[in-house]
Amino acid sequence: MDIDLADLNFWRKSLKERNEAFAQLRQLEHPVFFPEKKVPFLRSGKGFYALVRHADVIEASRNAKIFSSEPAVTNPEPPGWVKQVFGESMVNMDDPRHARLRRIVTRSFSPKMLAGLQSDIETACARIVDDAVKEGPGDFVTQVAARLPIHVICDMLDIPQELREQVHKHVDISTAYTGVRPSLARSVQMAGQNMLALLALQRMVIKLGHERIAEPKGDLVSLLVNANPDGEKLTDKELGSFFALLLVAGNETARNTMAHGIRLLTENPAQRELLMSDFDAHINNTIEEMVRYVSPIMQFRRTVTEDYSLRGLELKKGDKVVLFYGSANRDESVFPDPDTFDITRETKPHVGFGGPGPHFCLGANLARQEMRTMFRELLTRLPGIRSVGEPELLLSNFDNSVRSQSYTF
Ligand code: HEM
Known part of the structure; x- marks a missing residue:
């Protein structure tokens, strides 16, 4: 079998070829082991088992005691200095440390908080579409999709207007590092720029935190740095890590889903017609189907904490498994005819926002709300809007990232 998920060249193949490869892997009796390659400046281990079936991804996500998120969920692991400098992110923690942080931050994503954001999101979408109309047809990513998620995060944190351009710039630099590295020299340069960008963002939010201890407002930073009813609050370092996580997790993902x-x-005019025949009835499932079909995060890793038998495969303590969400989302035993974009299908079990378990995406409802509002604005105000040609994809084994997508209206 000529498939090597640990080889970065695999991720250079077209989406169609990759989907065909995953379909082959899903047919095999056991998850396959892929020895890891060395990547400059990143620790590599011996390799990982690829969980490609829906049931296997669900089992690993549910069973967080055996399938640990520590020391990290990315693969290969980030270098040690990253943790030294930035503290740790909740996505890379197990309970009880994870549960404590999740308790503190969950309040800021409550239905009430999200309902309060709706009018801001509507205003932002209307302005983005106004600007897009003025600018004329061009690149959907930079002119539309990239503008909303970052704006919403800045609104939630009440980042002062004068600092927002700086946030945009630093986020662009820090997320550029997620792609497949073009060369060693470029890789070193990008790692350095990435670290400086993240440090600058952290310093900025910690300063805001200090200001909002002195003078709390109704925003997310104030909620996080002042004690909740249980007396819990984030430390400076935890606030910095959480902000970095929000920017990385909440920005690219929604942007890429909208761009795809x-x-x-455009490619499925009958589905679009159906959506427009009763927008309110169909939009929620359309968004879920987009997330299933696109799988904006292609994989996260877990490390096995004790010997465990998974579908007859004997895993040993310390083994790494990688949860391939995109493959689970096309598992034909759960999603019949999985390569068809069908807004009427049963999308409930998709794992685009992660499997059921303690790390299920904290921002899933916010992302849904952003995308619903944006597509309503776009499709009702610009009924002729459509993509043109193929997207330019970022070479990545982690996120299904669109660098550019031409569009017209
Ligand atoms: C289409 C959009 C999105 C997708 C596909 C997505 C996907 C995911 C996935 C797969 C995970 C699971 C990580 C794991 O199991 O280890 C996750 C976690 C997370 N997401 Fe999202 N996400 C999206 C949007 C957002 C947004 C808008 C935010 C916030 C502004 C956000 C914040 C987070 C956070 C904080 C976590 C970590 C949760 C934890 O470890 O407890 N995400 N996301």
Whole structure:
């Protein structure tokens, strides 16, 4: 079998070829082991088992005691200095440390907080579409999709207007590092720029935190740095790590789903017509189907804490498994005819926002709300909107990232 998920060249193949490879892997009796390659400046281990079936991804996500998120969920692991400098992110923690942080931050994503954000999101979408109309047809990513998620995060944190451009710049630099590295020299340069960008963002939010201990407002930073009813609050370092996580987790993912989404609606005119025949009835499932079909985060890793038998495969303590969400989302035993974009299908069990378990995406409802509002604005105000040609994809084994997508209206 000529498939090597640990080889970065695999991720250079077209989406169609990769999907075919995953379909082959899903047919095998056991999850396959892939020895790891060395990547400059990143620790590599011996390799990982690829969980490609839906049931296996669900089992590992549910069973967080055996399938640990520590020391990290990315693969390969980030270098040690990253943790030294930035503290740790909740996504890389197990309970009880994870549960404590999740308790503190969950309040800021409550239905009430999200309902309070709706009018801000509507205003932002209307302005983005106004600007897009003025600018004329061009690149959907930079002119539309990239503008909303970062704006919403800045609103939630009440980042002062004068600092927002700086946030945009630093986020662009820090997320550029997620792609497959073009060369060793470029890789070193990008790692350095990435570290400086993240440090600058952290310093900025910690300063805001200090200001909002002195003078709390109704924003997310104030909620996090002042004690909740249980007397818990974030430390400076925890606030910095959480902010970095929000920017990385909440920005690219929604952006990429929208960019792939406009193409899916263009390539599937009957589905679009159905959506527009009763927007309110169909939009929620359309968004879920986009997330299933696109799988914006392609994989996260877990480390096995004790010997465990998974579908007859004897895993040993310390083994790494990688949860391939994109493959689970096309598992034909759960999603019939999985390569068809169908807004009427039963999408409930998709794992685009992660499997059921303690790390299920904290921002899933916010992402849904952003994308619903944006597509409503776009499709009702610009009924002729459509993608043009193929997207330019970022070479990545982690996120299904669209660098650019031409569009017109
Ligand atoms: C389409 C959009 C999105 C997708 C596909 C997505 C996907 C995911 C996935 C797969 C995980 C699971 C990580 C794991 O199991 O280890 C996750 C976690 C997380 N997501 Fe999202 N995400 C999206 C949007 C957002 C947004 C808008 C935010 C916040 C602004 C956000 C914040 C987070 C956080 C904080 C976590 C970590 C949760 C934890 O460890 O407890 N995400 N996301």
